[in-house]
Amino acid sequence: MRPVPRTLELFYDVLSPYSWLGFEVLCRYQNIWNINLQLRPSFIGGIMKDSGSLSAMRFLTAVNLEHPEMLENVSRELWMRIWSRDEDITQPQSILAAAEKAGMSAEQAQGLLEKSSTSKVKNQLKETTEAACRYGAFGLPITVAHVDGQTHMIFGSDRMELLAYLLGEKWMGPVPPAMNARL
Amino acid sequence: MRPVPRTLELFYDVLSPYSWLGFEVLCRYQNIWNINLQLRPSFIGGIMKDSGNKAPALVPRKGQYMANDLKLLRQHIQVPIQFPKDFFSVILEKGSLSAMRFLTAVNLEHPEMLENVSRELWMRIWSRAAEKAGMSAEQAQGLLEKSSTSKVKNQLKETTEAACRYGAFGLPITVAHVDGQTHMIFGSDRMELLAYLLGEKWMGPVPPAMNARL
Numbered sequence: 001m002r003p004v005p006r007t008l009e010l011f012y013d014v015l016s017p018y019s020w021l022g023f024e025v026l027c028r029y030q031n032i033w034n035i036n037l038q039l040r041p042s043f044i045g046g047i048m049k050d051s052g053s054l055s056a057m058r059f060l061t062a063v064n065l066e067h068p069e070m071l072e073n074v075s076r077e078l079w080m081r082i083w084s085r086d087e088d089i090t091q092p093q094s095i096l097a098a099a100e101k102a103g104m105s106a107e108q109a110q111g112l113l114e115k116s117s118t119s120k121v122k123n124q125l126k127e128t129t130e131a132a133c134r135y136g137a138f139g140l141p142i143t144v145a146h147v148d149g150q151t152h153m154i155f156g157s158d159r160m161e162l163l164a165y166l167l168g169e170k171w172m173g174p175v176p177p178a179m180n181a182r183l
Numbered sequence: 184m185r186p187v188p189r190t191l192e193l194f195y196d197v198l199s200p201y202s203w204l205g206f207e208v209l210c211r212y213q214n215i216w217n218i219n220l221q222l223r224p225s226f227i228g229g230i231m232k233d234s235g236n237k238a239p240a241l242v243p244r245k246g247q248y249m250a251n252d253l254k255l256l257r258q259h260i261q262v263p264i265q266f267p268k269d270f271f272s273v274i275l276e277k278g279s280l281s282a283m284r285f286l287t288a289v290n291l292e293h294p295e296m297l298e299n300v301s302r303e304l305w306m307r308i309w310s311r312a313a314e315k316a317g318m319s320a321e322q323a324q325g326l327l328e329k330s331s332t333s334k335v336k337n338q339l340k341e342t343t344e345a346a347c348r349y350g351a352f353g354l355p356i357t358v359a360h361v362d363g364q365t366h367m368i369f370g371s372d373r374m375e376l377l378a379y380l381l382g383e384k385w386m387g388p389v390p391p392a393m394n395a396r397l
Contacts, residue, residue, distance in 0.1 A: 136251075138242055138245050138248065152251075152255065153248070153251070155252075158373060161259075161375065161387065161388075162255060162259050165258075165259045171387070173375065174375075
């Protein structure tokens with residue numbers, strides 16, 4: 001029987017470009033390594049002083065609560081806006097545009113936008129961010145790997161080879177073969 | 184005819200544990216890749232002052248992270264690095280000016296010894312195991328005296344300023360001169376990227392066909 005996949009929690013904020021890099025590499029490896037990748041939208045403003053991403057991260061928190069299967073795509077579209085096309089992510093229209101580009105209907109996106117300002121979603125984001133802090137985060141991204149009863153917190157997106165070593169997996173560079181390019 | 188080796192300048196300070204890690208990995212690759220590795224002893228205190236940056240350990244969580252990170256990297260990179268017991272005293276009070284002046288003197292008079300002596304200093308600060316670097320007591324004493332001459336002080340100052348001009352806000356930095364371009368890479372965790380820039384093969388931090396030096 002196949003061994004139990006190891007859980008990797010990726011705490012990220014779309015304001016953080018290195019979060020994007022770590023996210024893409026881990027997404028590529030999630031079907032290569034024996035891991036269970038859990039995306040954890042967080043708020044970097046709760047860890048450091050940058051705060052421009054509050055609405056976007058609340059939106060992603062709502063997505064994660066209601067349609068977790070869409071979280072990867074919507075996260076990516078927000079990064080594409082801010083860190084590829086230099087577009088806004090603070091205004092409601094910006095967030096809706098990203099959600100629709102990710103494949104969400106306008107109604108779905110609007111519904112989630114409204115849910116973003118409920119206490120449930122605000123508190124969830126707060127809790128996720130606090131979890132990152134309890135793991136020792138001083139910035140984002142952090143990857144928390146649960147391996148053989150131990151927990152390792154790794155900061156940044158440039159330690160994937162070390163992560164592979166901890167997992168006993170093979171590192172094949174940032175663009176592993178046998179994966180279709182998603183971008 | 185074999186293409187001209189690409190120059191890599193490694194600016195480092197023995198106070199910096201990540202400098203040690205970068206140093207060991209690049210030393211392993213200097214006879215594998217087509218590179219000319221130039222060691223450039225620098226003074227991290229000067230870089231921090233010039234850039235307005237602060238030592239990461241001054242942020243408590245960064246200090247905690249560093250302690251854990253180095254434990255993992257010790258195994259992964261196979262360098263016997265150990266957090267000093269009295270970290271604050273060693274790193275933040277004593278500093279590294281004399282050590283880096285000494286290495287500057289070594290580099291001026293016996294550059295062939297620079298790698299070994301640098302390693303020995305890191306071993307003293309960042310490892311329990313210390314070895315002899317192979318220098319005679321007289322040699323060492325002579326260099327120690329030279330360390331406080333203006334020539335050596337100025338050389339260290341110039342090297343540190345060169346790092347600042349390359350854009351350093353900390354150490355280590357590796358400056359790669361490739362195809363007429365200059366790339367400054369900070370830290371010791373971008374070696375795969377460096378390989379990519381050089382068009383060389385990255386074989387992990389402990390490449391095969393290299394005798395372990397430690």
